[in-house]
Amino acid sequence: xxxxxxxxxxxxxxxxxxxxxxxxxxxxxxxxxxxxxxxxxxxxxxxxxxxxxxxxxxxxxxxxxxxxxxxxxxxxxxxxxxxxxxxxxxxxxxxxxxxxxxxxxxxxxxxxxxxxxxxxxxxxxxxxxxxxxxxxxxxxxxxxxxxxxxxxxxxxxxxxxxxxxxxxxxxxxxxxxxxxxxxxxxxxxxxxxxxxxxxxxxxxxxxxxxxxxxxxxxxxxxxxxxxxxxxxxxxxxxxxxxxxxxxxxxxxxxxxxxxxxxxxxxxxxxxxxxxxxxxxxxxxxxxxxxxxxxxxxxxxxxxxxxxxxxxxxxxxxxxxxxxxxxxxxxxxxxxxxxxxxxx
Numbered sequence: 119x120x121x122x123x124x125x126x127x128x129x130x131x132x133x134x135x136x137x138x139x140x141x142x143x144x145x146x147x148x149x150x151x152x153x154x155x156x157x158x159x160x161x162x163x164x165x166x167x168x169x170x171x172x173x174x175x176x177x178x179x180x181x182x183x184x185x186x187x188x189x190x191x192x193x194x195x196x197x198x199x200x201x202x203x204x205x206x207x208x209x210x211x212x213x214x215x216x217x218x219x220x221x222x223x224x225x226x227x228x229x230x231x232x233x234x235x236x237x238x239x240x241x242x243x244x245x246x247x248x249x250x251x252x253x254x255x256x257x258x259x260x261x262x263x264x265x266x267x268x269x270x271x272x273x274x275x276x277x278x279x280x281x282x283x284x285x286x287x288x289x290x291x292x293x294x295x296x297x298x299x300x301x302x303x304x305x306x307x308x309x310x311x312x313x314x315x316x317x318x319x320x321x322x323x324x325x326x327x328x329x330x331x332x333x334x335x336x337x338x339x340x341x342x343x344x345x346x347x348x349x350x351x352x353x354x355x356x357x358x359x360x361x362x363x364x365x366x367x368x369x370x371x372x373x374x375x376x377x378x379x380x381x382x383x384x385x386x387x388x389x390x391x392x393x394x395x396x397x398x399x400x401x402x403x404x405x406x407x408x409x410x411x412x413x414x415x416x417x418x419x420x421x422x423x424x425x426x427x428x429x430x431x432x433x434x435x436x437x438x439x440x441x442x443x444x445x446x447x448x449x450x451x452x453x454x455x456x457x458x459x460x461x
Contacts, residue, residue, distance in 0.1 A: 122210075123194070123206075123210060126194070126210060126213050126214065126217065126219070127180070127192055127193065127194055128173050128174070129217050129219075130180055130192075130193040130194065130197075130213060130216075130217070131171075131173060131174075131178060131179040131180040131192075131193060132173075132179070133217070134152075134167065134168070134169045134170075134179045134180045134193065135147065135152065135169045137180070137193050137196070137197070137216065138152035138154075138167050138169070138196075139152075140216065141159065141196060141197055141200040141201070142154045142159050142165075142167070142196070142200065143159060144159050144160065144161045145159070145161075145165075147169070148166075150168060150169055150170050150171075151166040151167060151168060151169060152166065152167040152169055153165070153166050154166075154167075156184060156186070156187075157182075157184065157189065157195075157196060157199035157200060158199060158200065158202075159200055164184055164185050164186040164187075165182060165183070165184040165185070165186075166182065166183060166185070167180065167181070167182040167193075167196070168180065168181045168182070178192075180192050180193040180196075182195075182196055193213075194209055194210075194213060197209055197212055197213055197216070198212075236334075236335065237309070237310050237311060237335040237336050239334060239335070240302075240309065240310070240311045240312040240334045240335035241309050243276070243279070243299065243312050243314075243334070244274060244299055244301050244309060244312050246276060247274030247275055247276045247299045248274060248275055248276075249274065249275070250270075250273050250274060250275050250298070253275040253277075253296075254275065254277075254296045254317050254319055254322060255273070255274075255275035255296070255297075255298040255317065256275075257322035258298060258315075258317050258322050258323065258324075259298075259358075259361075260322075261322055261323060262358050262362075262432055262435075262436065263362065263365070263432065263435040263436045263439075263440070264358065264361050264362065264365055264432075264435075265365075266365075267344070267361060267364065267365065270344050271301075272300060272301045272303070272342050272343055272344055273298065273299065273300055273301075274298075274299040274301070275296070275297070275298060275299065276296065276297045276299055276314075277296050278294040278295075278296070279294065279295060279296065279297035279299075279314055279316065280292040280293070280294060281293045281294065281295050281316055281325075281327060283327075284328075295316040295317065295318075295325045295327070296316070296317045296319055296325075297314045297315060297316045297317060298314070298315040298317060299312055299313070299314055300312065300313040300314075300315075300342045300357055300374070300376075301342060302333070302335060302336075302337055302340050302341060302342055302376070303340060303341075303342075303343055304339070304340050304385070305385060305387050307343075309335075310335050310336040310337070310340045311333055311334055311335025311336055311337045311340065312333070312334055312335060313331065313332075313333045313342060313357060313376055314331065314332050314333070314334070315330065315331050315357070316330050316331070333376060337376065337380055338380060338383055339380075339383055339384060339385040340384075340385070341353070341373040341374055341375045341376065341380070341384060342357060342360070342373065342374040342376065343371070343372075343373050344360075344361065344364050344371065344372050344373075344374075345364065345369075345370065345371030345372060346371055347371045347373070347387050347390070348371070348389070349389060349390060349391040349392065350370070350371070350390070350391065350392045350393075350394065350455060351370075351371050351372065351373060351387070351390065351393060351394065352364075352367070352370050352371070352372045352373075352394035352395075352396050352424065353372070353373045353374075353375060353381060353384055353393065353394070353395055353396065353410070354372065354373075354374055354375070354381070354395075354396035354397060354398075354430075354431070355374070355375060355376065355377060355378050355381050355396075355397055355398050355403065355406070355430070356374065356376065356377075356398070356430060356432070357374045357376065358430075358432040359374075359396065359398065359426075359430035359431045359432045359433075360372050360373070360374035360396060360431070361374070361432070362430075362431040362432040362434065362435040362443065363394075363396050363424070363431050363447065365435060365440055365443075366431075366435065366440055366443040366444040366447050367444065367447055367448075367459050367460075369458055369459050369461075370394070370459055372396075378397065378398065378402035378403055378405065378406040379402075379406070381395075381397060381403075381406040381407075381410060382405070382406040382409035382410055384410065386413070386414060386417065386419060390414075390419050391419065391420060392419070392420045392421075392422065392452060392454075392455065393410070393414050393419050393420065393421045393422070394421075394422050394423075394424050394451075395407050395410055395411070395421060395422070395423045395424065396424045396426075396431055397423070398426075398429060398430045399425070399426050399428070399429055399430065400429065407423055411423075420452070422450065422451075422452060424447060424450050425450065427446065431443070434446065444460070448460050
């Protein structure tokens, strides 16, 4: 019995006769005992409660025994039986009411602060976001030529996302800007990080911050996933560039690794047969592609690099439009994928 319950039991013992008169009203006092039929207040002489004695131990006030059944206990047990209470908490509450004691305040739970930049902090941030549809994030995506993908579960919007400038003291208050959130997950769909793109509410473009994008959590090997990977997948660097491939080829599952270095280290799923690599058209993209081709080849996965006409596929989407980008990408697909990706 915990200390609070022990204290209540001792207080009841000091008021043993009053407890019996209240809960066993069909009994009567006889010498140092209260006599009644049973714990349910039936008239009779089977159960007797000690009214005087020490606070605890053998012969303590409030101890009772039913000679007919052999049951015994203290006044808390008596209250539970008399009122037909089913839990110890209910019994304590009833005893407090009898003793005119206040119910204890529930214990305060200290808010556990997740370490800055940790996967746990990323999970909490993404959970605070809301669907992109109808928000500034949707307007931003539309400006980038990305319409109709606002319902992707990997994307959310946060209206007041913290932003710390480089070199800012941690004890100084951060700025807040609206942000597009992108969920980074592992192969099993577990959230490992979040990518944030801060937005300017006046223009629906990226916010005038340097940098205007940051990621938090565990990113290496993981990515932002749109669509379900089966035997094929297209992987790319930046979020908007990779989403542009998805925009042009809606049946193509895509993964954004968020940078060239992370693209090179992307963990490949089992069962993958063909890997389309939509890297940016620069030296970093070339190096990442070469590394990924080597890693995929080692596990028997065919690789095809998708080439953009401009610097990346979002540039192509905004310049060409979706249909022409679809035609451009269609010319680079493997023949077995033409029907399912272009139909």
